[in-house]
Amino acid sequence: MILDPVEILKQLVAIPSVNPMDREPTGPIFGEARLTDFLEETFSRIGLTTFRQPVSPGRENLIARLDGDAGSAREGRLLLLDAHQDTVSVEGMTIEPFQPLQREGRLHGRGACDVKGGMAAIIAAAARLADRRPSPRPTIVVACTVNEEHGFSGASRLTKLWDEDGGEIVPRRPDAAIVAEPTGLDAIVAHKGVIRWRCHSLGCAGHSSRPVAADNAIYKMARVVAAIERYAAELETAGPAHPLCGRRTLSVGTIRGGSSVGTIPDRCTIEIDCRPPPGESPEEARQQLIDHLSQPAITSFPLEHDLPFMSGPPLSDRDNERLADRLSRSAGEVVGRCRRLGVPYATNAAFFAAAGVPSVVFGPGSIEQAHTADEWISLDQLRQATEIIHRFCLSFF
Ligand SMILES: [Zn+2]
Numbered sequence: 539m540i541l542d543p544v545e546i547l548k549q550l551v552a553i554p555s556v557n558p559m560d561r562e563p564t565g566p567i568f569g570e571a572r573l574t575d576f577l578e579e580t581f582s583r584i585g586l587t588t589f590r591q592p593v594s595p596g597r598e599n600l601i602a603r604l605d606g607d608a609g610s611a612r613e614g615r616l617l618l619l620d621a622h623q624d625t626v627s628v629e630g631m632t633i634e635p636f637q638p639l640q641r642e643g644r645l646h647g648r649g650a651c652d653v654k655g656g657m658a659a660i661i662a663a664a665a666r667l668a669d670r671r672p673s674p675r676p677t678i679v680v681a682c683t684v685n686e687e688h689g690f691s692g693a694s695r696l697t698k699l700w701d702e703d704g705g706e707i708v709p710r711r712p713d714a715a716i717v718a719e720p721t722g723l724d725a726i727v728a729h730k731g732v733i734r735w736r737c738h739s740l741g742c743a744g745h746s747s748r749p750v751a752a753d754n755a756i757y758k759m760a761r762v763v764a765a766i767e768r769y770a771a772e773l774e775t776a777g778p779a780h781p782l783c784g785r786r787t788l789s790v791g792t793i794r795g796g797s798s799v800g801t802i803p804d805r806c807t808i809e810i811d812c813r814p815p816p817g818e819s820p821e822e823a824r825q826q827l828i829d830h831l832s833q834p835a836i837t838s839f840p841l842e843h844d845l846p847f848m849s850g851p852p853l854s855d856r857d858n859e860r861l862a863d864r865l866s867r868s869a870g871e872v873v874g875r876c877r878r879l880g881v882p883y884a885t886n887a888a889f890f891a892a893a894g895v896p897s898v899v900f901g902p903g904s905i906e907q908a909h910t911a912d913e914w915i916s917l918d919q920l921r922q923a924t925e926i927i928h929r930f931c932l933s934f935f
Contacts, residue, residue: 540666541584541665543661543662543921543923544640544917546662547654547915550658551636551647552636552637553572554572554636555569555570555573555649556569556624556625556626557626557688559688563594563597567636570598570624573682574590574623578600580661581600581661581664584664584668585668586604588603589707591699593683593684593692593695594685597685597692598684599682599684599692600682601679601699603677603679604668605677606676606677606678606935607672607673611677611710614674614677614935616710617676617679617712618679618681618712618715619660619681619716619718620680620682620683620715620717621654621656621680621681622682622686622693622886623682623684624688630911632911632912633912633913638650643916643917644914645917647913647914650913651913651914651915652908653686653718655720655923656718657718658924659901659923659924660718660927663928664680675931675932676934678931683696690848690886694889697892711894712890713896714898714934715887715898716865716900716930717886717899718899718900720904720908721881721900722903722905722919723873723876723900723902723923724878724879725862725876725898725899725900726881726887726899726900727853727858728780728782728816728853728855729853729881729884729888730783730881730882731814731815731888732811732820732848732850733820733850734812734846735847737808737809737841737843737844739755739758739805740805741755741756741803742804744802745800746802753802754802755803755804755806756795756803756806758806758837759806759807761836761837762808762841763790765830765837766790766810769788769827773786773788780816780817780880781880782855783880783881784815784882786812786815786818788812788813790808790809790810794806794807794808813882814852816853816855816856820852828841850884850885850888850889851889851891851892852888860896862878864934868926872922873926881899883905885899902919902923
């Protein structure tokens with residue numbers, strides 16, 4: 539069965555799969571379950587074997603496999619194609635998020651760019667392979683993973699597929715992975731990691747008519763925030779920069795403290811985001827900041843640092859050169875060029891690379907349009923991506 543990637547994309551956008559963040563994955567728009575059902579049905583219809591891999595309650599990776607011409611997934615090459623099922627929130631959007639709108643060569647809707655466009659291209663390419671069964675061809679495993687936008691738990695769980703969870707569906711470690719993200723049809727061969735955690739300052743509650751500055755948790759945190767700002771500025775020029783990804787960055791994204799203007803706050807909490815380039819460990823980068831802040835010259839009071847609530851490793855360009863060569867060739871045949879780039883955002887690819895699978899990030903659409911109020915994707919790029927992925931699969935044997 540031949541599927542049109544534009545029609546598939548419209549169907550994908552019309553099915554809400556908003557990442558629930560810290561909420562329950564239920565209700566009319568939250569969670570991936572509705573999309574998981576649709577994907578299972580679609581892959582079965584085009585002749586792929588499917589498997590559900592539980593990740594957390596109500597949230598499952600959907601895996602689909604098309605055997606290569608070697609006859610079984612144990613023989614011949616095995617290629618993993620990954621796209622995440624979840625989208626970011628729809629708050630503040632200026633268009634109807636789940637009513638796909640086709641206009642002037644673009645498709646608008648939440649997820650159209652990040653990353654249902656990439657997912658539609660993979661599905662259309664897989665459908666064509668399943669329909670024509672060309673030879674030679676590798677075994678293709680399509681992984682539609684959950685929870686990329688808030689913790690990468692789907693990708694992390696997926697790496698258990700070939701040794702613990704799924705023996706049947708993916709009997710061995712894939713030889714390579716392409717991870718869909720909006721890269722504008724360039725190959726992302728390296729990216730930064732990410733680590734996020736909460737930090738608390740403690741004070742002593744009291745009536746604001748008798749303030750004791752030393753015990754005001756907000757005053758303490760103000761000094762911490764200023765120290766982090768200075769430390770982040772020092773990082774901008776400290777040591778050698780990664781050639782594709784630059785230097786480590788740090789930011790404070792939220793601050794909460796106090797219960798009323800009449801009460802001295804006894805607690806203030808910030809959330810810290812740290813992005814180390816390839817070659818640096820997120821956990822070590824976090825510890826370095828904690829050690830820095832604990833110096834008596836910086837803080838004369840104790841701080842509490844929670845364990846990270848999100849952590850993803852960087853992707854290094856050391857192990858994916860041959861894969862990037864091959865993908866660039868397929869992309870070059872279709873669009874004439876394919877740059878190799880590093881980016882500051884983290885993706886599922888680093889989890890597969892850490893599990894020993896050479897991985898590159900690639901897909902239609904621009905990161906500029908991801909997560910935006912009128913998110914859209916170029917339909918020309920969507921069709922080109924389908925062609926590139928199809929060609930790449932045929933070259934991978
Ligand atoms: Zn994405």
